[in-house]
Amino acid sequence: MRTKLLLITVLVIFGIRANAQPSGTPSGKPYAYIIKGGHVIDPKNNINEIMDIAFTAGRRGMVARPAMAARPAANGRPARPAVPASEGKIALIAKNINPDLADKIIDAKGLYVTPGLIDIHVHFFWGHDGSYLKNAPTALPADGFTFRTGVTTVVDAGCTGWRDFELYKKRTIDASQTRVLAMLNIVGTGMDGAGENNIDEMDPQKTAEMAKKYPNDIVGVKLAHFSGRTWVPTDRTLEAGRLANIPIMVDFGSANPFLPLDSLFNVKFRKGDIYTHAFGGNGTNDPNGRESIVDLNGKVKPFVHKAREKGVIFDVGFGGASYLYNQGVPAVKAGFYPNTISTDLHTGSMNGPMKSMENIMGLFMATGMPLKEVIAASTWHPAQAIKREELGNLSQGSVADIAIFRINKGDYGWPVRGGKFPGKERFQTEMTIRAGNVVYDLDGLSQPAGPSPAGR
Template sequence: MTELYIHNGRDVSGAPVAVLITDGVIAEVGTELTVPVGCPTLDAQGCYITAGWIDDHTHCNAHAALYYDDADAIGYRTGVTTVIDAGSTGADNVADLYQQAHRAATNVYALLNIARTGIVAQDELADLNQLSFSALRTAIKRYPDFIVGLKVRVSKSVVGDNGVEPLRVAKQYQADLTVQLPLMVHIGSNPPELAAIIALMRPGDVLTHCFNGKPNGIVNSTGEVAQYVRKAYQKGLIFDVGHGTDSFSFRTAALARTAHLFPQTLSSDIYYRNRLNGPVYSLAVCVEKLLLLGYRLEEIIPMITTNPARIFKLTHKGQLCRGYDADLTIFQTVTAPQIVVDSTGEERIAPTQVIPTYSVIAGRVYTCGVDK
C-alpha cells in the first residue's frame, strides 16, 4: 500500500486542509488528520491545495505539424494534472495520440476532431470528404475511456466555403452515436456568422474561444454582448475560454462579466508556440488574467476542476473528496503586479501571480517547472 499525507495547506476559502492518499486515491480530507506512523508527508505550508487542474482545451499531439506540444510540458510542470487535447487528431490518427498519452505522466484525454485527419493543416474542414461517420464511430468504440468528446472548428480559415455545414454534420454525428459525448465548437473568423453557429448549438454544447475579440465574436457593433448570445447562454450553452494565440480579449471578457455571462471552463488552447512566446504561457497565467478581471479564486478554481470534470464526464476527477483520483494541484499566490497581455496585444496589470508548486497525479508528487 502506498500512502502520502499532504498537510498544512489551505483550500481556496482559506480554511486549513490536509489530504491522505492511499494507492492513488484520496482516502480522507480534513483540517489535520491522524496518519499511520511512517507515512510519507508533504508540507504544503503557505500553499493552496485544490483538486488537480484540468485544462480542457490544449494541443498535445507531439506529432502534429502545426499545433503541437508535449503533454507534460503543458501538464504537470505547470500545475495541470489533466489535459484534454481539443481535436488535434481525428479518427485516422487518434491511435497515435493514445500511445503518446500512455507515455505521459500527465493525464491525457482527447476530443475527437470530426475531420478524420484532425488538424494537419489549418483548413481541415474545407473538404467535406474529411467527414466519415463510420470512421468516427469506430475510433470512439476503440478508445471509449480516452475520447471524451467531439470537436469541430467552424471558422472561415478552417471550413473554407462550407459555412456551418461541418457543424450541422457534427450535431448529426453526435445524435447518431450510441454514447453521449459533448461537442466543443471553435469559433473565429467569418463566414460563417456566429449567429448561424449558435443557432445550431444546443444546451450542453461547449463554445470555445468565447472571449475572442474578433468582429465575429459575442460582442456586437454597439459594444454589447449580442442578445442571441445571452439567450443561448441562459439556455445552457457552455462558455469555454480557450485563450490561445488569437482568442482572448480583456475587453470582451470584461464586457461579458458585466453582462453576467461567466465562463464555466477556463482553458488555455496552449501549444508550444504560445507557451514559449505568449500570450498564453500557462494555465496559471490564464488564472492570473481572470483574477485581474475581478473573478475570485473561489470562482476560478471550479472552472479548472469540477466544471470540466462534469462536462467531460471525468467522473473520478475534479474534486478534493474521498474516493476521487488523487490528482491535486498545490500552488501559491503572491501579490506581485506584472504586465500581462491578451491576444489582441492589449496590456494590463495583473496584481497577483499564481505559482504552481507541486502537481500530484495518482498520488505521485511532481515538482512544477522541473523535468522528470
C-alpha cells in the same frame, strides 16, 4: 544454498508485494502523505477553508503502465505474483489529521490546495512525421508542459481524426503520465493544416465508431478552423456527437458574412456542447470573419445569455490570439465568467500572452473573477463538461490528482490582444500530485531539509 535461495525468493516476493500495495506505504501506515495546513478549495464539495488532506500512493512508474501478469517459476527464477496497476486515492479531508498516520508530511501553510487542473483545449500530437498540429513539432509532448503548472488532465482538441487516432493513442495517450483525453476531429485526417476545409473528410459515422471504440479516451468531437459560409461541417460534427453520445466543441474559422452565433448556440447546439475561443472573434462590427459575444458597447449580447441558460459551455481556449481585451475584460466585469478556463497550448501560444494555465487563471482573477470561481472553471466545471465527474474534485475515494499553489503578491501585467490589464496576484505552482505520486515539486515541499541519508 537452499536456505539462501529461499531467503532471496521471500525477499523478492515481499518487495513486489510492497510495491503493489494500493496505499504505497512500506511502513504500513494508512496514508502515504498528508498535506497539512493548506487552504483547500474543492468546488464540487463546497470546501473553501484550511484543512488537511491524506492520500495513498499509486504504484510507481508511468501511470499508463499496465498491470503485470503473474509469472511462474522457470529456469531458477522465482515465481512472481500478479502486480495490479494502482492509483493513489484521496483517503480523508479533515482538520488536523494526525501526522503520525502518514509516511510523509507536506507543509502547505500559506498555500492553496486544489484538485489537479483540467485543461480541455491543448494540442499534444507531438512528432516529426506530420504537419501543423498533427504529429508535428508545433504540438507538444504532454508531461513536459502539464505538471509544472498544476495540470493533471488534458483534452487534445482535435489534433487527430478517426484515421490516425490509434497512432495518437499509442504515441501520446498511452505514453504519458498526464491523463490525456481527446476530442476527435470531425475531419478524418485531423489538424494537418491542409485538410480542415475538406468536407468530404467529415464522416460522422466513422468518427462516432472510433469514439465508441475508445470511450475511455475520446470525450468529444471537434470542429476546427473551417472557413466558409455553410452549416454542413457543424451539422456533421453534431451528427457524430449524437451517434457517440458525446459533446462537440466548435472553433469557427471565418465566413463572409460570418455564421451567426445565435444560430449556432440556440438552434444547432445541444445542452453541454462547447464553444471554444469564447472571448475571441473579430471584436468589431465587421460582418465578416467570426462574430464576437460582446458588442462594441461592452455588453454581452442577449442571445449569449440565452445560450448559457440553455446549457451551452463557454470555454476560453486562449491560444495565440483568441482572447481580445474588448471581449474578455468587459464580459468578466459584467459577471459573465467562462464555464471552463483552457489554454489552447502549442508552441505558437505558449511564449505569447497565453503562457500557461496558471497565467490565464491569474488574468481572470485580475479582471474580477473570484478565486473560487477561477478554481471551479479549471477543475470541477471542465470535468463536468467532458462527462468525467470522477475527476476535478477531492472527494474521498477519488484519484489523488492534486495541485498546490502559491499566490504571489506584486505588480503584474497581462498583455493581451488589444490591450494590457494590470493585477496584484499571480499563481505559482508549488507541487503537482498525479495519482498519488509527486510529479512536480518546485521547492521540495515533499522532501526533508538537509542531505539524504548516505548523501543520496
